[in-house]
Amino acid sequence: MRLEPGNRRRYLRPMSLPHPAADQISLANVLAVLGDQTRLAIVGYLARNEGVAMSCGQFLEFGSKTNLSYHLAKLREAGITSTEMSGTSRLITLRRGDLDRRFPGLLDSIVTAARDIPQLERLREQS
Amino acid sequence: MRLEPGNRRRYLRPMSLPHPAADQISLANVLAVLGDQTRLAIVGYLARNEGVAMSCGQFLEFGSKTNLSYHLAKLREAGITSTEMSGTSRLITLRRGDLDRRFPGLLDSIVTAARDIPQLERLREQS
DNA sequence: TCCTTAGTTCAAAATATATTGAACTATTGA
DNA sequence: TCAATAGTTCAATATATTTTGAACTAAGGA
Numbered sequence: 108m109r110l111e112p113g114n115r116r117r118y119l120r121p122m123s124l125p126h127p128a129a130d131q132i133s134l135a136n137v138l139a140v141l142g143d144q145t146r147l148a149i150v151g152y153l154a155r156n157e158g159v160a161m162s163c164g165q166f167l168e169f170g171s172k173t174n175l176s177y178h179l180a181k182l183r184e185a186g187i188t189s190t191e192m193s194g195t196s197r198l199i200t201l202r203r204g205d206l207d208r209r210f211p212g213l214l215d216s217i218v219t220a221a222r223d224i225p226q227l228e229r230l231r232e233q234s
Numbered sequence: 235m236r237l238e239p240g241n242r243r244r245y246l247r248p249m250s251l252p253h254p255a256a257d258q259i260s261l262a263n264v265l266a267v268l269g270d271q272t273r274l275a276i277v278g279y280l281a282r283n284e285g286v287a288m289s290c291g292q293f294l295e296f297g298s299k300t301n302l303s304y305h306l307a308k309l310r311e312a313g314i315t316s317t318e319m320s321g322t323s324r325l326i327t328l329r330r331g332d333l334d335r336r337f338p339g340l341l342d343s344i345v346t347a348a349r350d351i352p353q354l355e356r357l358r359e360q361s
Numbered sequence: 362t363c364c365t366t367a368g369t370t371c372a373a374a375a376t377a378t379a380t381t382g383a384a385c386t387a388t389t390g391a
Numbered sequence: 392t393c394a395a396t397a398g399t400t401c402a403a404t405a406t407a408t409t410t411t412g413a414a415c416t417a418a419g420g421a
Contacts, residue, residue, distance in 0.1 A: 118370055134347045135271050142266025195367045195418045212343035220261045220337040322388040322397050
C-alpha cells in the first residue's frame with residue numbers, strides 16, 4: 108500500500124472543520140447516523156457529560172482510533188456534534204441547542220432510551 | 235433468471251407474520267430503519283392516519299411494489315409496524331403503544347419533525 | 362531540538378443495504 | 392370457475408457503509 112512519494116496530497120491539519128448550518132440538518136440523516144451502536148454510545152456519553160467538552164481519545168473504549176475518527180466525522184457531518192480544534196486535540200460537544208430547536212424532544216427521547224445500551228453500561232460506574 | 239422447475243421452494247402465503255416482542259425492539263435498529271426517506275414517509279403517513287389500517291398499496295407513491303415489500307418488512311421486523319393478514323391484503327398499523335412504552339416521546343418527536351418531508355408534502359392536500 | 366501525543370488521510374477489503382424484474386400464490390368478485 | 396388483485400420470493404445487481412493498517416502532520420513538553 109506504499110504510495111509513490113508525491114502521489115499523496117500532503118495532509119494539512121485544518122484550523123476549523125466544516126459543520127452543517129442548523130437548517131441543513133436532515134432528520135433522516137440524523138436518524139441514520141444515530142442508528143449505529145458505536146455512535147449511539149458516543150452520543151450517550153456526551154449527553155451524560157454535557158457541558159464537558161470531550162476529546163476523541165475519550166471514546167477509545169468504543170473502537171480503534173481510525174474507526175472513531177470515521178464515526179466522529181459522521182456525527183459532525185450530520186450536525187449532531189460540534190468539533191473545535193484545540194491544540195493537538197479536538198473538543199467535541201453535542202449540538203444540543205440546534206437539535207432541540209430543529210427536532211424538539213428528539214435528542215432527549217433518544218438519550219433517555221439509550222440509557223442502558225451495552226457499551227455505556229461498562230462506563231456507568233466510572234462516571 | 236428462469237429457475238429449473240422444482241428448484242424454487244413453493245411460496246406459501248403465511249397466515250400471520252413474525253413480529254418482535256416489545257422488549258426485543260432495539261433503539262439503534264429503530265433509528266437505523268427510520269433513517270431512510272422512504273420508510274420515514276411511510277411512518278409519517280401512518281401517523282397522520284392513525285387508527286386507519288393501511289394496506290401496502292397505499293404506499294405505491296413511495297416506490298415499486300417489490301421495493302415497498304422490502305421496506306415494509308424492515309419496518310415490521312424492527313417492531314415499528316404491525317402487519318396483519320386480511321384476505322388478499324395486509325393491514326399495517328403503527329405499534330404506537332409498544333413504541334411509546336419502550337421509548338417515551340421518540341415516535342412523537344420523529345413524526346413531528348417529519349411533518350414536512352418532501353414525499354409527504356405531495357400527499358398533504360389529499361388527506 | 363526532538364519525542365510523544367492526538368488525531369488525521371488514503372486505499373483496500375469486508376459487509377450490509379437497496380433496487381430491480383420475473384415468477385409466483387391465494388383471495389375475492391364477477 | 393376464472394380473471395383480477397394484492398402482495399410475495401428469489402437472485403442479481405448496484406450502491407453505500409464499516410473496518411483496517413500504514414503513512415502521515417502538527418502541537419507541545421522535556
